[in-house]
Structures are given as C-alpha cells and as structure tokens.
Amino acid sequence: MFIAIISLKGGVGKTTTAIHLSTYLQENAPTLLIDADRNRSALVWARDEKLPFTVASQAGSAPLVGKFDHVITDMKARPEIDDLKELAQGSDLIILPTTPNHLDLDATVKAVDILKDLKTNYKILLTKVDSRTVNGRNARKFLEENQLPSFKTEIPLLVAFEKASQQGLTVKDYGDFRARQAWKKYESVGKEVLSK
Numbered sequence: 001m002f003i004a005i006i007s008l009k010g011g012v013g014k015t016t017t018a019i020h021l022s023t024y025l026q027e028n029a030p031t032l033l034i035d036a037d038r039n040r041s042a043l044v045w046a047r048d049e050k051l052p053f054t055v056a057s058q059a060g061s062a063p064l065v066g067k068f069d070h071v072i073t074d075m076k077a078r079p080e081i082d083d084l085k086e087l088a089q090g091s092d093l094i095i096l097p098t099t100p101n102h103l104d105l106d107a108t109v110k111a112v113d114i115l116k117d118l119k120t121n122y123k124i125l126l127t128k129v130d131s132r133t134v135n136g137r138n139a140r141k142f143l144e145e146n147q148l149p150s151f152k153t154e155i156p157l158l159v160a161f162e163k164a165s166q167q168g169l170t171v172k173d174y175g176d177f178r179a180r181q182a183w184k185k186y187e188s189v190g191k192e193v194l195s196k
Contacts, residue, residue: 001025003072003193004087005095009107010077013097013127015041016161018074019051020183021095023170024190026053029069034061037076048168081114088120093193097155099128100139112148124150125189128157153188156181 005018019042022033035042036058046055056064058073065071073091075083087094094115098108108124115122124143129136136154143150160182164174171179171186 001070001093001193002091003070003093003095004075004091005072005097006075006079006084006087006111007097007107008078008111009104012099012104013125013155013161014077015045015074016165017095017097017125017127017155017186017189018042018072019045019165020170020172020186021190021193022053022055022070022072023051023172024187025070025072025193028190028194030054030067031070031072032056032061032064032068034058034065034071034073036073042074045165045168050168050173051170084111084114085118088115088118092121094120094122095125096122097125097127098139100126100130100133100135105139105142109146109148122149124148125153125155126150127155129154130157151189151192153185153192155185155189158182 005014007014018033022031025031031053033042033053033055035055042055043057096108096111098104126136126139158178160171160174160176160179164171164179171182
C-alpha cells in the first residue's frame with residue numbers, strides 16, 4: 001500500500017502521523033517511511049534507530065521501495081501542484097492531517113479542492129484535538145456538513161507525542177498512561193486504513 005501524508009500548512013501533526021502509522025503498518029508487513037520534508041523531521045526522529053520500521057530520505061528511497069509492502073511518504077509542507085499530481089497517481093491513499101483550528105481547516109479544504117480535481121482517494125485526520133474545548137466538535141461537524149471523507153478516530157492533543165519524539169520513540173514505546181491512550185488512537189487509524 002502506498003500512502004502519502006500531506007498538508008498545505010505546517011504544524012498539523014504530519015510527521016507524527018507518518019511515524020505512528022508506519023509503526024502500526026509494520027506490525028502488518030514490512031514498512032518504509034520516506035521523509036520528503038525539507039525539515040527531515042522523520043529522519044531526525046529516527047536517528048537513534050529505535051523505530052520499528054525503515055526511514056529513508058526521498059533521494060535514498062528509490063532502491064528500497066520494492067522491498068516493502070507498505071510505503072508511507074511524509075511530504076513537505078505546502079507541496080507544489082505537480083507534487084500533488086504525482087502523489088495522486090502513485091498513492092492508494094492520501095491522508096490530510098489537520099488540527100481543529102479554523103486556519104488549518106481552511107488549508108485542508110484548499111488541498112481537498114485540488115485532490116478532488118485529481119480524482120484521488122483521500123481522507124482527513126483530525127489531530128491535536130483538545131477534549132476541553134469545543135473546537136474538535138465544531139471541526140467534526142464542519143467535516144460532516146461538507147461531506148468530507150474523514151477518519152472516525154481523532155488524535156488527541158497530548159504532550160506524550162513530544163516527549164516520545166525527543167527520545168526517538170513512538171508513543172507505543174514511551175510507556176506512560178497518556179502515551180498508551182495516544183497509541184490506541186493511532187492503532188484505530190491504522191485499522192481504518194487497512195480496512196479499505
């Protein structure tokens with residue numbers, strides 16, 4: 001399965017989603033994460049070699065792709081239209097992470113408009129959802145009212161993601177209670193991906 005994770009805006013949990021979805025898919029079959037972001041965040045996260053899957057740069061990934069059942073691409077923020085066209089042709093699924101913030105949702109809708117024209121399979125993932133605010137409920141309502149395909153699961157706003165990344169780990173391996181909650185959410189996302 002080829003999956004691309006994209007956003008027209010930074011700070012929405014794109015790399016966090018790529019890392020944790022790769023972790024889940026690795027339990028199913030060999031998984032490669034291609035870091036195509038200029039910041040190389042996934043490669044930095046993986047530098048201590050504690051992640052359970054392979055991470056490669058975009059430049060170094062070509063000879064590796066055929067060796068893996070699942071390939072996830074963590075795209076650069078604000079990809080060009082040509083990048084999106086290429087992804088649309090080569091991906092089984094494009095995941096659009098977005099926070100409930102109205103600016104992030106607006107950028108997501110702009111990406112959706114492009115992807116609709118490209119006739120590709122995409123799905124929106126709500127990330128950094130703070131259960132103490134109404135933003136998450138409002139964002140879910142907005143997605144439903146506009147009939148935008150989205151994951152049933154929402155990723156909570158938790159410090160555990162940052163703490164895990166600082167140690168080169170996933171929340172699955174970080175080990176505190178909140179990290180286990182966070183991992184269950186990404187497990188649910190992974191199940192939704194594989195149920196297609």
